[in-house]
Amino acid sequence: MSQLLFFTLSAMTILSALVVVFTRKPMYSVLSLIVCFFTIAGHYILLNAQFLAITHIIVYAGAIMVLFLFTVMLLNLNADSDVPKSGKLRIAATITAGMLFVTLLASIKSTTLGDFAFPPASDKGLVQHVGQRLFTDYLLPFExxxxxFLSAMIGAVVLAKKEKH
Amino acid sequence: MIDWWLILDKVILIVVIFVVSLAIAAYSTYGERKIAAVIQDRIGPDRAGPWGILQPLADGGKFFLKEDITPKDADKFLFILGPSLFILTALMTSAIIPWGKSFYFGDHEFSLQVANLNVGILYLLAVVSIGGYGIMIGGWASNNKFALLGALRASSQMISYEVPMGMAIISIILMSNSLNLREIVDMQQGFHWNVFYQPLGFLIFLICAFAECNRAPFDLPESESELIGGYHTEYSSMKLGFFLFAEYINMFISSAIISCLFFGGYHFPGLDSLNMSPNIAAIVSICVLFGKIFFFIFFFMWVRWTLPRFRYDQLMRLGWKVLIPLSIFNVLATGAWLTFVK
Structure with a gap:
């Protein structure tokens, strides 16, 4: 049952991630990225990490992607307003992407693929355990x-204030 | 391995909640028009059936029969996706609400809660945070300036008021030591309602609930005097119906959440001293919860026909400069009280 769910979710994740890259319309790209985040949250639930799954949805799908959508809506980007890319840019993009591909290939080759097996159901991902670990073992990094985050927030306020004068 | 009884229970419960939500949303429109009429010293709808009681059916039929227009330059797919997503997110929250005590048929327990998540409150926040997508997508896909403005207003308002809402919920979590909605409700057994311990938190949550539902005095996304119809300007027929319906479902669900978080949910003082059999107690507890819900739905409408609409800068100032500092203060005060006094 959970294997079937896993493969369905994985297919959806990969498909939506591909749509993000290949679609010509920015709006569809943003929306399929949201779908991608939801499927990843589904993976977390399969691993019994409910807290992580819900936080993932709140932060990524609920907050960050709303701002993405906001920007796309305000700029009103369309497929026809797409700027044609120059030859130089295309070559540069190919080289960079190729290098990334080689790196990824190397890292995949060096990992050994073990037997595909589901980790035994554990309650490590439940909110009680995550909270306990965060506030005991990992208190300093957490703080x-x-x-x-606080300094980032203050920085954003300072930058927003500056523009007025 | 698969517990078929559990699945059957849940399917029955989901269907019942779905039908009840739609029925309450439909009759809220009737209630709203009657309450508006009373407040403005009019009669209100009285043509369809005795006292106009069939008015929601007439309205619904009209929605189905009207011509469905899609603007020529609209994005066809997203234009349909918008209202569908909006009504979907409106219906999703009802999954975590404990509607009453469990029924018992012999040894079989029929729980009146679809999903007893141990992160129930966070699920609520997650659904609230994705609730704006329907409006945003619908408003953008209409390819209309007024609709886009309405959608932008709605989403920025929803983002702004999510923050104090989350903070108000944090103080409740601190009080009850749990993220589970049923545990939070059971904590308030007797007359230990959270509203007496968290009056400020309740006020903040109530204001945020109004803003999240886009209800007056925060109904700027669809303020007709500036934006024609706001985000649903271009919508007609049942797609418009979805948007309007979802607003009433949101109101119903928010009332349920407010009752559960602050007013003891299905508990009332003296419920346990009556010594009722479990099934009768379950029915009584459902009635108690719905009594509280109906009061809050009435309250939503009462406010709409009493207070004038905010200006947009006033709305933003209230959210960021008043509610957020107040809610942070509330969290700190709750923490201090729990640490030093209790």
Whole structure:
């Protein structure tokens, strides 16, 4: 049952990720990225990590992608307003993408593919356990990252204020 | 391995909740028009059936029979996706609401909650945070400036009011030590309703619920005097019906959530001292919850016909400069109270 779900979800993830890249319409690209995030959240639920799944949806699908959609809507990007790319740009893009491809290929080759098996159901991903670990073993990194977020927020406010003067 | 009884239970419950949500949404439109009429000293709908009681059916029939127009330059697929997504997210939240105590048929327990998630409250926040997509997609796909403006207003309003709403919920979580909605409800057994311990949190949550539902005085996304119809300007027939329907479903679900989080859900003082058999107690608890829900639906309508609409800058100022600081203060005060006093 969960294997069937896993393969369905994986197919959907890959398909929606491909649509993000290949579609000519920015709006569809953003929307299929949202679908992609939902399928990844589905994978988390299969691993019994409910907290991670829900947080993933709240943060990525609920907050970040809304801002993406906002930008696309305001710029009103269309397929016909697509700027034609120059030859130089195309060559540069091919080289960069090719290099990334080689790196990925190398890293995939060096990993050994074990037997495909589902990890035994564990309750490690439940919110109680995640919270316990965060506030005991990983307290310092947790607090430091919260300070990082705070400074990012203050930075955004400062930048927004600057533009007025 | 697969528990067929469980699946059958859940399917029955989902169908019942779906039908009840639609029925309540339909009759809320009737209720709204009657309440508006009383407040404005009019009679209200009285043609279809006795006291106009069949008015929602007439309205629904009209929605189905009207011509369905799609604008020429609209994005066909997204134009249909918008209202569908909006009504889908409106219906999704009802999955985590505990509607009452369990029924018992012999040894078989029939739980009145579709999904008893241990991250129930976060699920609520997740659905709220994706709730704006329907409006945004619909407004953009219409290819109309007014619709786009309405959609932008709706989404920025929803993002802004999600933050204090989440903060108000955090203080509830602190009080009850759980993210599970049933546990939060059961915590308030007797008369220990959260509204007495979290009056400020309740006020913040209530205001945010109004803003998230796009209800007056925060109905700027569809303010007809500036934006014609807002995000649904180009919609007609049942697609428009979906948008309007979803608004009433949202109102119903928000009322249910407010009752569960702050007013004890299906509990009322003295419920346990009556010594009823479990099945009778279940029926009574459902009635109690729906009584609270109907009061809040009435409250939503009462406010709409009493308060004038905000201006957009006032709305944003209220959200960011008043509600967010207040909600942060509320979280800190709750934390301090739990640490030092209790």
């Amino acid at each position: 430091i990252s919260s300070i990082l």
